[in-house]
Amino acid sequence: xxxxxxxxxxxxxxxxxxxxxxxxxxxxxxxxxxxxxxxxxxxxxxxxxxxxxxxxxxxxxxxxxxxxxxxxxxxxxxxxxxxxxxxxxxxxxxxxxxxxxxxxxxxxxxxxxxxxxxxxxxxxxxxxxxxxxxxxxxxxxxxxxxxxxxxxxxxxxxxxxxxxxxxxxxxxxxxxxxxxxxxxxxxxxxxxxxxxxxxxxxxxxxxxxxxxxxxxxxxxxxxxxxxxxxxxxxxxxxxxxxxxxxxxxxxxxxxxxxxxxxxxxxxxxxxxxxxxxxxxxxxxxxxxxxxxxxxx
Numbered sequence: 202x203x204x205x206x207x208x209x210x211x212x213x214x215x216x217x218x219x220x221x222x223x224x225x226x227x228x229x230x231x232x233x234x235x236x237x238x239x240x241x242x243x244x245x246x247x248x249x250x251x252x253x254x255x256x257x258x259x260x261x262x263x264x265x266x267x268x269x270x271x272x273x274x275x276x277x278x279x280x281x282x283x284x285x286x287x288x289x290x291x292x293x294x295x296x297x298x299x300x301x302x303x304x305x306x307x308x309x310x311x312x313x314x315x316x317x318x319x320x321x322x323x324x325x326x327x328x329x330x331x332x333x334x335x336x337x338x339x340x341x342x343x344x345x346x347x348x349x350x351x352x353x354x355x356x357x358x359x360x361x362x363x364x365x366x367x368x369x370x371x372x373x374x375x376x377x378x379x380x381x382x383x384x385x386x387x388x389x390x391x392x393x394x395x396x397x398x399x400x401x402x403x404x405x406x407x408x409x410x411x412x413x414x415x416x417x418x419x420x421x422x423x424x425x426x427x428x429x430x431x432x433x434x435x436x437x438x439x440x441x442x443x444x445x446x447x448x449x450x451x452x453x454x455x456x457x458x459x460x461x462x463x464x465x466x467x468x469x470x471x472x473x474x475x476x477x478x479x480x481x482x483x484x485x486x487x488x489x490x491x492x493x494x495x496x497x
Contacts, residue, residue: 230275237289241280244287258284264393267319267337268292274453275338279496320388325439326389338386349410352401353395362392366477369455376478379457389455402464405449420449463491 242248246255263278280287309317327338334341339356347354355362367375408416418444423436429444436443442450447466453459461474472490 226275230277233275233291234277236291237279238279240289240291241287242284244281245282258282266292269482274340316426318437323388324385325387327385339390342391346410350401350404352393353397354391354401355373356390357392365392367456368477370457371476389453395460395475398460398462398473398475399471402473404467405464405471465491 218435238249241260242251244257246257247253248493249260255449259282261281261283263280265276265430266277266279271380277289279289309315321426330336330338330341336344342354346352368379370379371377404410405416418439419440419441423438423443426435426442429435433445435445441452444450444466448463449468450461450463454459457478459478461472463472464470472492
């Protein structure tokens with residue numbers, strides 16, 4: 202599909218005036234908006250201000266929609282119609298994620314009676330943050346946490362980060378690059394390094410962001426969860442595991458990437474381990490680092 206003359210002109214101006222990620226983000230917005238214009242024109246049988254016998258309805262303004270892209274958050278104008286409805290094909294996959302969450306009607310168990318880990322609940326929590334704060338999760342975390350703590354982190358699925366590691370899967374000498382099509386946020390999508398993750402862990406000591414009330418709240422309503430690999434009794438709080446002796450931590454893995462995060466019981470030490478190939482969560486490597494930096 203060829204870009205319209207107006208979009209090509211705007212792209213040229215963006216290249217003249219923009220720089221870095223701002224330039225990439227604006228270019229992505231312009232191209233996506235043009236694709237949406239082509240999509241709606243095909244649905245109603247006519248382009249903007251075009252008179253045709255095949256036209257089925259008229260436009261009726263637009264509504265803004267902020268979405269996360271590899272280049273950052275961009276705001277698109279979704280056309281509204283006088284009769285019928287329109288939703289862009291390029292955003293259909295994102296809508297299916299929302300519909301899947303909305304389609305859940307029955308709980309697996311009564312709140313407070315049991316526990317199970319759920320990525321879907323974190324995706325739903327991201328939507329709650331957007332509704333309450335008026336900002337998408339990535340923007341909210343950037344202004345409220347990343348920037349105040351000077352953390353080099355972004356929430357951008359499939360972010361084009363310079364020098365970013367590629368993840369692999371396989372074994373026995375044969376590995377394949379994982380083609381990650383992750384688009385949702387909330388259950389992950391934070392792009393960073395182990396060093397920055399360890400720096401975030403220090404906030405459990407300083408409580409620079411959130412204060413003492415936040416630090417207490419993350420474990421205030423922790424619930425019992427199945428024992429760990431060595432039989433220790435752990436609890437799960439607000440997105441964090443609390444060990445029997447008071448340590449905090451959380452594992453994570455997606456499409457070949459795996460991460461381990463740990464904060465000592467006295468909150469003085471943080472350890473983060475990341476790898477671009479899946480390894481056994483019971484691997485002694487993390488434990489070895491913990492023993493060096495925070496011996497028993």
